[in-house]
Amino acid sequence: MAVITIASHKGGVGKSTLAFHLAAVLSFLDDSEGQVLVIDGDENRSVLGWASKNETDSLPFKVVTLATQAKWFQAGNRATHIIVDTQARPSRDDLREIIGDSDLLIIPTPAQSLSIDTLPLFLADLRALGVTTPYTFLLTLVDSRTKDAVAAREYLRSMNVPLLDGQIRLFNAFQKAADQGVLVRDARAENGKRDRNAGVAWNDCMGVGKEVWEIIEQMKEEPNG
Numbered sequence: 001m002a003v004i005t006i007a008s009h010k011g012g013v014g015k016s017t018l019a020f021h022l023a024a025v026l027s028f029l030d031d032s033e034g035q036v037l038v039i040d041g042d043e044n045r046s047v048l049g050w051a052s053k054n055e056t057d058s059l060p061f062k063v064v065t066l067a068t069q070a071k072w073f074q075a076g077n078r079a080t081h082i083i084v085d086t087q088a089r090p091s092r093d094d095l096r097e098i099i100g101d102s103d104l105l106i107i108p109t110p111a112q113s114l115s116i117d118t119l120p121l122f123l124a125d126l127r128a129l130g131v132t133t134p135y136t137f138l139l140t141l142v143d144s145r146t147k148d149a150v151a152a153r154e155y156l157r158s159m160n161v162p163l164l165d166g167q168i169r170l171f172n173a174f175q176k177a178a179d180q181g182v183l184v185r186d187a188r189a190e191n192g193k194r195d196r197n198a199g200v201a202w203n204d205c206m207g208v209g210k211e212v213w214e215i216i217e218q219m220k221e222e223p224n225g
């Protein structure tokens with residue numbers, strides 16, 4: 001079992017969207033018994049809200065809050081992987097608590113705001129905590145009409161910051177999926193048909209999910225590495 005925490009120094013960067021879709025991809029890749037669990041640790045309750053809009057009960061994962069997770073486990077449920085979604089701008093103490101028990105920390109970051117924002121501060125916080133939890137950045141809300149993602153990758157490399165190869169591009173389908181309580185691959189347009197970018201948006205999620213899966217598998221082989 002791996003605990004994957006999604007945290008960021010900013011709000012609206014796609015944390016909850018990632019939690020929702022990463023949980024789905026991991027559950028599709030996992031053939032063991034038990035469930036992928038999302039712990040919605042954000043007071044906005046985005047993930048819980050989206051999941052509760054799902055009318056057909058078609059999501060391949062469960063969502064609990066920090067308050068209800070104990071009950072879920074007490075009921076005898078078993079989680080194969082746990083994704084923890086968090087609120088924006090965690091304090092240093094929050095951050096320590098959040099990632100202390102995690103196996104992997106993923107930090108979604110929009111490419112276009114990288115060099116000007118609070119990233120260096122966040123990195124300093126991470127390093128100051130001395131946490132040994134592996135972490136990696138992920139580019140989100142990537143506008144492929146621009147070169148932002150290329151510049152962001154160069155910037156992060158220059159800062160010696162780990163970054164996933166995959167990225168999540170900017171697609172309205174994500175917003176629709178959230179409104180409809182479905183995975184982005186099932187997002188529908190106003191006319192009721194499948195959103196025309198649902199497939200490519202889902203591919204981004206699959207790419208990122210598989211990469212994270214590989215990292216988790218690697219960790220199993222080298223538990224101390």
Ligand SMILES: Nc1ncnc2c1ncn2[C@@H]1O[C@H](COP(=O)(O)OP(=O)(O)O)[C@@H](O)[C@H]1O
Pocket residue numbers: 008010011012013014015016017018046140141142168169170171172173174175176178
């Ligand atoms: N890749 C994306 N493309 C387009 N819209 C997105 C994307 N990721 C997230 N969104 C939308 O942006 C808003 C903020 O995303 P969210 O995942 O809630 O961010 P956070 O949890 O970091 O605050 C939501 O309305 C969501 O539907």
Ligand SMILES: [Mg+2]
Pocket residue numbers: 015016017042044046085086
């Ligand atoms: Mg959120």
